[in-house]
Amino acid sequence: MYQYTDFDRQFVKLRAAQHRDQLERWQKGQLADDEFRPLRLQNGWYVQRYAPMLRVAVPYGEISSKQLSVLAQIAKEYDQPDAELFAKAQAQQDVLPGKSPRLIKGYGHFTTRQNVQFNWIPLDKSADVMDLLATVDMHGIQTSGNCIRNITTDELAGVAVDEVVDPRPYAEILRQWSTLHPEFAFLPRKFKIAITGATEDRAAIGWHDVGLQLVKNEAGNVGFKVWVGGGMGRTPIIGSLVREFLPWQHIMNYLEAVVRVYNRWGRRDNLYKARIKILVKAEGQRYIDEVEAEFNDIVTKDGGPHTITQAEFDRVAACFVEPKVTSNLTISANANLQEPAFQRWLHQNVVPHKNPALRAVTLSFKRLGLAPGDATADQLEASAQLVEKYSRGEARVTHSQNLLLPWVQENHLFELWHEAKALGLASPNIGLLNDMIACPGGDYCALANARAIPVAAAISERYQDLDELEDLGPIDLHISGCINSCGHHHSGHIGILGVDKDGKEWYQVTLGGSDGSSLSGPAGPGKVVGPSFSAVEVTDVIEAVIHKYLELRAPSSSKGRSEYFIETLNRVGQEAFKVAANSARQPAKEFA
Numbered sequence: 001m002y003q004y005t006d007f008d009r010q011f012v013k014l015r016a017a018q019h020r021d022q023l024e025r026w027q028k029g030q031l032a033d034d035e036f037r038p039l040r041l042q043n044g045w046y047v048q049r050y051a052p053m054l055r056v057a058v059p060y061g062e063i064s065s066k067q068l069s070v071l072a073q074i075a076k077e078y079d080q081p082d083a084e085l086f087a088k089a090q091a092q093q094d095v096l097p098g099k100s101p102r103l104i105k106g107y108g109h110f111t112t113r114q115n116v117q118f119n120w121i122p123l124d125k126s127a128d129v130m131d132l133l134a135t136v137d138m139h140g141i142q143t144s145g146n147c148i149r150n151i152t153t154d155e156l157a158g159v160a161v162d163e164v165v166d167p168r169p170y171a172e173i174l175r176q177w178s179t180l181h182p183e184f185a186f187l188p189r190k191f192k193i194a195i196t197g198a199t200e201d202r203a204a205i206g207w208h209d210v211g212l213q214l215v216k217n218e219a220g221n222v223g224f225k226v227w228v229g230g231g232m233g234r235t236p237i238i239g240s241l242v243r244e245f246l247p248w249q250h251i252m253n254y255l256e257a258v259v260r261v262y263n264r265w266g267r268r269d270n271l272y273k274a275r276i277k278i279l280v281k282a283e284g285q286r287y288i289d290e291v292e293a294e295f296n297d298i299v300t301k302d303g304g305p306h307t308i309t310q311a312e313f314d315r316v317a318a319c320f321v322e323p324k325v326t327s328n329l330t331i332s333a334n335a336n337l338q339e340p341a342f343q344r345w346l347h348q349n350v351v352p353h354k355n356p357a358l359r360a361v362t363l364s365f366k367r368l369g370l371a372p373g374d375a376t377a378d379q380l381e382a383s384a385q386l387v388e389k390y391s392r393g394e395a396r397v398t399h400s401q402n403l404l405l406p407w408v409q410e411n412h413l414f415e416l417w418h419e420a421k422a423l424g425l426a427s428p429n430i431g432l433l434n435d436m437i438a439c440p441g442g443d444y445c446a447l448a449n450a451r452a453i454p455v456a457a458a459i460s461e462r463y464q465d466l467d468e469l470e471d472l473g474p475i476d477l478h479i480s481g482c483i484n485s486c487g488h489h490h491s492g493h494i495g496i497l498g499v500d501k502d503g504k505e506w507y508q509v510t511l512g513g514s515d516g517s518s519l520s521g522p523a524g525p526g527k528v529v530g531p532s533f534s535a536v537e538v539t540d541v542i543e544a545v546i547h548k549y550l551e552l553r554a555p556s557s558s559k560g561r562s563e564y565f566i567e568t569l570n571r572v573g574q575e576a577f578k579v580a581a582n583s584a585r586q587p588a589k590e591f592a
Helices: 006-027 033-041 065-077 083-095 123-134 168-178 248-265 276-283 285-300 310-320 340-349 377-390 410-422 453-462 466-472 535-552 565-572 575-582
Strands: 045-047 052-056 062-064 107-110 116-118 193-196 210-216 222-228 240-247 358-363 374-376 394-397 403-409 477-480 494-501 504-511
Touching: 006 033, 006 123, 033 045, 045 123, 052 123, 062 065, 065 107, 065 116, 065 123, 065 377, 065 394, 107 377, 168 193, 168 248, 168 310, 210 248, 222 248, 222 285, 240 248, 240 285, 248 276, 248 285, 276 285, 340 358, 340 410, 340 466, 358 377, 358 410, 374 377, 377 394, 377 403, 377 410, 403 410, 453 477, 453 535, 466 535, 494 535, 504 535, 504 575, 535 565, 535 575
Parallel strands: 193 210, 477 494
Antiparallel strands: 045 052, 052 116, 062 394, 107 116, 107 374, 210 222, 222 240, 358 403, 394 403, 494 504
C-alpha cells in the first residue's frame, strides 16, 4: 500500500482542522447553510433522507487492517443517531408501500466506487470523526462535489495472473495530481476515472468519464489506451477510444487536456446534460481534436509540467511491492480439506494469484438480514483481524461491495475459511445471483425514487439454495433506487431500476447489460423488458426470467459446462425473456 509521507499526513490533518473550524462557525451562525453546504460536501458530508451521510475515501479500494479497525470504531461510537430521530425514521418506514427491512445503525457500507459510507453520524460529531480518520491516513476529500472523484481500479491489481502492468502506482500518482486540483475544483459535473492493467477488464473502464488500460507496445514500452465519455445515469454511454497508445510519462498531461476541454465546454445550464459523455457525444471528433491540441500545447509550450519522472514513479511504485510474510500458520491437524463446504468456498470465493503460493480471497458481505455491502461494527473489526492475520494487513473494497484479501497463503485457506464462516462472511456466492449489487435506495437516500434494499432482500430470500445458485452459474444482478445508477443497474445481466409512478414505487427491469468483462462481452446497457413492475412483482419477474434461462440454455461440450445466463440471452435474444418477465405481472399488493 502507499505509505503516507509527513507532507501527506500534515495535509490531511490540516484539512480536518479546517472542517472543524467551518463546522464551528456554522454552529455559531457565522456561516449560512448555503455557505456551509459546499464546504462539507468537499469533505464527503452529505445530508440524506434522515441524517447526515459520510463517504470515506478508499483510493483504488486499498485499505489496511488498521484503517478497518478505525472504521469499526466510527461505526460503533459515532454511527449512532439519537433515539428520537431513529424511532421517527423507523416509523416512517412502516408506512411506506411494501415491507422494508428495519433500518439499522452502527455499521458501514461498502460502495460500488470502492469507498465506505456511514448513514447516521450526527453532523455535530463530524469534526471528531475527521480527526479520527486522519490518525490512519483517511479522509473524505473529493468523495463529493463536481470534481475528480475517487479513482478506482481492479480489486486484483498487483496480484492478478493476467496483469500486464500493475495499475496501482499510476492510480496513486493520479490521486495526488487530482486532489484539490485548483483548476478542476468546480467542474460542470462530477468526474470519474477507472484504470486497469490486466487483459480482463474488471474495472468497467468503458463506463467511466475516463477509462485507462495499461498496455505494452511491440517494443515493450508501457503506455495507456484512453477512453473518454462513458457514464451511466439518464443517458448510458460507453466511452470512446481516443488514444491507442499514450506513453505513461504523459498520462497527467493528457488528462489535464481532457478535463480542461471539458471544463471549458461542458454544459452548466442543465444538470442532466453536464457530464462529459454528453459533450463527447455531441462534439465527437471536434472534442478529440481540441484535446489533442491542448495536450500538444501543454507538452510543447508549457514544457509538460505534469510529466511523470522515473524517480517519482519509482518512489511511488516502491510502496506496491509484495508484502513480506508475517505469519507462519500451519494447517490444523483436524482440518478436513475435502470437506464439501470448504471445497465449494474454494471454488467460488478464492482465485489464483500471480504468486503460486498465494491466493486472493473474497469475504462475502451478501447475507440475509443486512443490505448488500453493509458491515456492522463487529464485522468490520472482525474483518480487520482476519486481514491482519491472513492478508499481511491489506484488503481491497471491491466493486461488487465485498472485501477481498489479496495476500493469503495457500496453506492458510482452511483456517481463514473456518474463521470467516463463524463470522457469517464465508458464503460461497461470489459472482452468483445473490451476490448482487444494490445502492441504499429510498431507505436512506433523498434522491431515490424507490427502495433497493427490500427488493434485494426478497430476491436473496428466494435464492438461498447453494446447489441451485451454483447450477445457475454467474449472473450479475444490479439494483439502483433511481436513475443516478449508484447500483450500476445498466451494466447488470439483470438490472432493476426504481422509478416513481404517481408517488408509488415501481421497478424497471433490463436484461443483457455488461461491464465489459470477457464473460459479459463488450460493455453496454441492458434493454428494458417492458413497462415497470410493482414492488411485489419484481421477485416473480426475476424468477420467471431465470426459469426461461433454464429452459433455453444449451450444454457446451467445448467448455465442459452449460451456457451461462448471459450467453443464452445473447444467443437467443431478448424476446422470449421479455414474454416470460411480463407473464409474471399480478395485481399490486404488499410484500408478504
